[in-house]
Amino acid sequence: MNPKLEKALAIFGMLVFSGVIAMGSYGRGSDGAGGSAGGSNPFDKIMVLFRYAYYAYTLFMLTLRLKTVVRPALRDVLIWGLMGIIVMSHHWSDFPNISEKNGQLTVLTTLFGLYIASRYNMKEQMNILQWTFGISVVFSLLYSGALPNYGIEQGTHKGAWRGPLLHKNHFSRFMAISTVPLLFAALKAKKHRRIMWGIFILSVLMVQLSTSKTGLLVFLTLMLLVPLCKALQSTKSVVVPFLIVIVLIGASAATWLVSNWEPFLYGLGKDPTLTGRTDIWEFVIDKIKERPWLGFGYEAFWLPGGEGENVKFYIFLVLSQAHNGYLDVAVHLGLIGFALWFGSLILCFFRGLIWTRVGGEIEDLWPLLYVIFLLVYNNTESTIVETNSFFWILYVSASFSMKRIRAVIPGAWEVETEEVKIEPKKLV
Template sequence: MFIQAVAKPAFDLVRIVAKPVFDLAKTEIFAKLETAFVLAYLFLYSKGIIVLVLTGGATEGDGAADWDFGILTLFWMFNYLVTASLVILKWDVLKDRFLAIICHNYFFWVFLMFVMLSTIWSEKPQETIKASIGLIGTVLFGVYIVCRYTFKEQINILLIFFGIVLVTSILFMGVPGYGIDTGKHAGAIRGIYSHKNIFGQAMTLSTATFLIYTKAKFCVDRRLAYLGFATSFAMVVGSKSSSSLLYTILLIALIHAIEVLRFRGQLFAWSLVSLASLYFFIVTWQETIMNFILGLLGKDPTLTGRTDIWDVILSKIQERLWLGYGFDGFWHGIYGESFYVRNAVRWDLPNSHNGFLDLALGLGIIGLALLMLTLWITLIKGLVLLKTDFSWIHVWPVMFIFYTLMINMSESSLGGQNSSQTIFLTIAVTTTSIEFSKLFGPAAQLND
């Protein structure tokens, strides 16, 4: 293989020069430091604590013009550097999985190349370059996690991460002006995050992950797992995020449906139909469902203004239908194309509150199609894995793909740089391809 032929001599040379460091990388204490590094950066990529502290506990409507987030850029750059260094140091251990990941998931890699190419036609080429580097660095971190740890170890790391988020959020609830919102959404729990919706999304994923763990054979302490599940769900309710509550209920229903159907024998086709029907039901009746929930909660049934801006967004997408405005080339306040949207809806928008629309704005229909094909192929592979070798550990990627498809109908977290959602997506996509290849081998790979 050409890649391996070129890479091997380079890594051999580095090993000779830095042999003491490579020897250190094989020690147990180094392995513990690696895990600590991964957990710390999952926490940072989720924007936990640091954004809340940098803004002084500011709430929605306070404005962000004078807040300096420059330190975050330093954190991200440090992560890219350390991750690349770890890949080199651990190359003997990581190379098989790393090369397997590179040789599969073709649409995903084409999508990343398309992101970088969008600099050519971007409205904000400098911003596109920076954002592209950020996305590549974020994906590399996710790939490193998949190469370094087994699937079970990855799930355990995620459980520890969500456990830390839960504990620190509960602690922050006791800090005035931080853990509980005091502004527009007074009384809503936001934990260690700057907004209740961000916290709600994190707790939605935490609830589903703990629920899957309660059913897994490798679950060490089911009582603790159920406690994590119950606490996470309580936090979703406490966040007063209507969309997060809806998506949490739907994911719980999905997981229980998978438990009943089990994707075996003649039930496989019925399982596919049921899951597809569930998703299309959500897409078709999302606004009606949301309005019903909002009505029960006594809130304005307009998806908090989201539906008012989507028509304007669609008109801007049509102006650059195929290629878009460049990755991260649209939303720049009064200094970008976003000015026209802001002027039309009289609202200082940070994004369109819809991940699919934002991706189409940045990369056009082509970019959106590339990522959607990646998600679709991953979902199909995940379902085939469940049919062939049912294991609760294989449920997590399927659950996360559904979570991604649902949550991006009302929030924007699809394909973003320096985001924990992108790391989780990378884990779901690449781990599924590895698990799939283990069962079916190269000859039986789906042509992705």
């Protein structure tokens, strides 16, 4: 296949899975009073066809390049263990048909991420993401300007931008992570530099317009981490990795506090009428204790008629997630599934530290920054392994893209290549 055509297909595929061109908010009202929640989207069926087409395309391309796929696929075996739990979970799920179908689709989603990792190196992947996010940012601006009744929340969160996505929190999450590849593009741009910086600034503005405090905090965290991670490439000091871990812990605590400020004040005796996410978490933890090892089945817990529906009798809210990715994984896949998922994240974090230190390009910062984004965001929102998930594709491609690295002598590393042996790279 022509490389330019294949790259264009990869960019369009990312746009399909991102949900941006699906325009999920079109035809659908906002949540809460005055929002007229509900409605249907005329593009849903078209997007389903596009996704199935991309899954077929993925299988074809992986088969075509099978020899180049095996090595990347073995770089994170925990992901495949997690896929095994997901695929098998229909045997104990309360909704076996849904868990089975969604489990199979999630394996295909994972394979698309593997295809990206096996076909493109980190610099090429960043270029694909820069195109994806750049198009998305401009499209979101035009969409929200042309269709403010859909692109801007009209209900509970009136005035907050949600763009073409279904909810303002989804929009904020997408725009927050978009700032990293777009910043890389602006910093490295030789041509059209002003345009690149303009698109980056526009993505930052989108985060602000979503009015999400979590999204803004995550964006600021990522921007603080960029120079710290870049410093890893020019020093052998243990201080920089230590500072990165401190920022990760601090950002996680801050996102928790921002999302639970009111119940925190209640705990201090400030206002006995306030409630928050902690009530949801208490309910979910009780349910995890009922089925601790394997959970309630993949993507089955929050379905209508499922155990999650009992939350409305507990805190008088109807929910589709626990607003905590860690709890959502545990309640769906049990502690075994959680251990595989979280183990993969932690492994990817430490591999990302080494990969960043050994790499010489700004694009090599991406895996570490992305896994930190996931670790922080999952404190208050579910950004986890999901069917047709854009964020899961990004994680899989990042994890499978990091080649194995081992220390040869102090200050020197050997990086996995297709050849038998290479000269170790010395750190500055």
